[in-house]
Amino acid sequence: MxxxxxxxxxxxxxxxxxxxxxxxxxxxxxxxxxxxxxxxxxxxxxxxxxxxxxxxxxxxxxxxxxxxxxxxxxxxxxxxxxxxxxxxxxxxxxxxxxxxxxxxxxxxxxxxxxxxxxxxxxxxxxxxxxxxxxxxxxxxxxxxxxxxxxxxxxxxxxxxxxxxxxxxxxxxxxxxxxxxxxxxxxxxxxxxxxxxxxxxxxxxxxxxxxxxxxxxxxxxxxxxxxxxxxxxxxxxxxxxxxQNENMQDPLHRLITWKSHIMSLKHVPEGAYVGYGTSYQASQDMIMAVIPVGYAWGYSRSLSNQGQVLIRGHYAGVVGIVNMNVMMVDVTNIAGVRKDDEVVLLGTQGDKSITVASFGERSTQLNYELLTRLPVNIPRNIVD
The missing domain is CATH 3.20.20.10 (Alanine racemase)
Structure with missing residues (x-):
C-alpha cells in the first residue's frame, strides 16, 4: 500500500x-x-x-x-x-x-x-x-x-x-x-x-x-x-x-513531510474551488489535488494560506483544506504531472517550507504543529 x-x-x-x-x-x-x-x-x-x-x-x-x-x-x-x-x-x-x-x-x-x-x-x-x-x-x-x-x-x-x-x-x-x-x-x-x-x-x-x-x-x-x-x-x-560571530543556524531540521499529486484538475475562470465560496478562480487555472487534509495534521486554518513545494516551486493552497485532500495552484509550474512529489514541510531544491512558516499563517506553535502529526503517517529514517 x-x-x-x-x-x-x-x-x-x-x-x-x-x-x-x-x-x-x-x-x-x-x-x-x-x-x-x-x-x-x-x-x-x-x-x-x-x-x-x-x-x-x-x-x-x-x-x-x-x-x-x-x-x-x-x-x-x-x-x-x-x-x-x-x-x-x-x-x-x-x-x-x-x-x-x-x-x-x-x-x-x-x-x-x-x-x-x-x-x-x-x-x-x-x-x-x-x-x-x-x-x-x-x-x-x-x-x-x-x-x-x-x-x-x-x-x-x-x-x-x-x-x-x-x-x-x-x-x-x-x-x-x-x-x-x-x-x-x-x-x-x-x-x-x-x-x-x-x-x-x-x-x-x-x-x-x-x-x-x-x-x-x-x-x-x-x-x-x-x-x-x-x-x-x-x-x-x-x-x-x-553571542556568536557565525550567523548560521547550528541546528538542522530532522523532519521532511512529503506527499504526491493525486490528480490534476482544470478550473475555468469564475468557478469556485472546493467547498463554499472562499476562492474564485480569476482566470483559467490548473489545480493539483493533494491527498492530505486536516485529518492528517494539515491545519484547516491554512486554507487559502498555506504553501507546498512542487518541482522546486511554491504552490499556494487554494480553497478550504478538506479532511483528506487539499487543492494547490500549479497553473504556472511547467511540466507538472500526476504523482509528482509534493513537499509539505522541508526542502525541495533550493526552497523550503518551514514549521515557522506554518505558524506565521496559522495560530499554531512549532510544538503544536509537530505533535499533531498523526502517529499513523509512516516515518522513514534517512541519512
Whole structure:
C-alpha cells in the first residue's frame, strides 16, 4: 500500500544537533532526550533508536504508555524517566522495569512505596518541587509529608533526582519569574539535604533554559525541541546569534513531510474551488489535488494560506483544506504531472517550507504543529 503522505527523519541532522547541544553543556552535565508527544511528532519508535545511536542513553517521556513504547523500541538498555502521567495500576510495571518517574503528589508516592514493598524492588523517583509554575510539584505541607515518607522508606525508594520546570524560559519577559524559581529550587534543595535527602541529580533546564540561563543546567538538562532542529523561540535564537560571530543556524531540521499529486484538475475562470465560496478562480487555472487534509495534521486554518513545494516551486493552497485532500495552484509550474512529489514541510531544491512558516499563517506553535502529526503517517529514517 502507498501512503498518502510520509515523513522522513534525518539521522545525520540529529547527530549534528546532539553534538552541538553537548558542546554547550559540557561533559559533566547529563543529556536527557525528551520524546514526549510522540517525539515531537517524529515518532517514538523511529526516533528513540537513532538517538541512542547518536550517543543518548537517557530519555524523558510524559506518560507510562510512552515509556512502554520506548522500552520496546530501544535496541539496548537506557534510562527512561516519566515526567507526567502514570495510572497507579501502571506503577508495578514501571518499578519492575526500573523506569524512573516524577513524584508530585502524595497518592503516587504512597502507591509507589506500597508496590515497592510488595515486589521487593525500590521505586526510582524524582521529587518534583513547586517553585512558581503552579502546575505540578510538592510544596508546603505536602512537601513536608513527602519528606517524612522518604526518610522512613529509603530502602523502598531511591531518590534519583529533584526537579522543577520553568514557566517560560523562552521569553525574556519571564526573566524575573524564572530567576525566582531558580532561587526557590536551590533553597528547597538545601533544606532537603539538611534533612539527609540528597538526590543523585538536580535538574531544572529545558531547551530554552539550557541556552538562555546556563547556570540552570545543574546535573542534567532535559532537551526537547532543540534536538529536533528547532529553537524554543525567536528570542532564544536571537540571543544565540548575538553571542556568536557565525550567523548560521547550528541546528538542522530532522523532519521532511512529503506527499504526491493525486490528480490534476482544470478550473475555468469564475468557478469556485472546493467547498463554499472562499476562492474564485480569476482566470483559467490548473489545480493539483493533494491527498492530505486536516485529518492528517494539515491545519484547516491554512486554507487559502498555506504553501507546498512542487518541482522546486511554491504552490499556494487554494480553497478550504478538506479532511483528506487539499487543492494547490500549479497553473504556472511547467511540466507538472500526476504523482509528482509534493513537499509539505522541508526542502525541495533550493526552497523550503518551514514549521515557522506554518505558524506565521496559522495560530499554531512549532510544538503544536509537530505533535499533531498523526502517529499513523509512516516515518522513514534517512541519512
Amino acid at each position: 502507498h501512503p498518502s503522505s510520509y515523513i522522513e527523519i534525518n539521522r545525520s541532522a540529529l547527530k549534528n544537533n546532539i553534538d552541538f547541544i553537548k558542546k554547550r553543556i559540557g561533559p559533566d552535565v547529563q543529556f536527557s532526550s525528551v520524546i514526549k508527544g510522540n517525539a515531537y511528532g517524529h515518532g517514538i519508535e523511529e526516533f528513540g533508536p537513532i538517538a541512542q545511536g547518536s550517543g543518548v542513553n537517557h530519555f524523558s517521556v510524559f506518560s507510562a504508555d510512552e515509556a512502554f513504547r520506548l522500552f520496546e523500541a530501544l535496541p539496548a538498555p537506557a534510562t527512561i524517566m516519566v515526567m507526567g502521567y502514570i495510572d497507579n495500576s501502571e506503577l508495578e510495571w514501571v518499578i519492575k522495569n526500573e523506569i524512573e518517574f516524577f513524584v508530585f503528589e502524595l497518592d503516587r508516592l504512597e502507591s509507589a512505596i506500597s508496590i515497592a514493598k510488595r515486589i521487593k524492588k525500590p521505586a526510582k523517583i524524582h521529587l518534583e518541587l513547586e517553585t512558581g509554575m503552579y502546575r505540578s510539584g510538592f510544596d508546603g505541607a505536602t512537601l513536608s509529608q513527602a519528606v517524612s515518607m522518604l526518610q522512613a522508606q529509603q530502602e523502598n525508594v531511591q531518590l534519583q533526582g529533584v526537579c522543577t520546570h520553568y514557566a517560560g524560559a523562552e521569553n525574556l519577559h519571564n526573566h524575573e519569574r524564572v530567576m525566582a524559581q531558580y532561587t526557590s529550587f536551590n533553597q528547597q534543595v538545601k533544606e532537603l539535604e539538611n534533612k539527609h535527602l540528597k538526590p543523585k541529580l538536580k535538574h531544572t533546564a529545558c531547551s530554552a533554559a539550557t541556552m538562555a540561563y546556563p547556570k540552570t543546567q545543574m546535573d542534567m538538562v532535559r532537551i526537547g525541541i532543540m534536538q529536533y532542529g528547532f529553537w524554543p523561540s525567536p528570542e532564544t535564537y536571537g540571543q544565540y546569534i548575538a
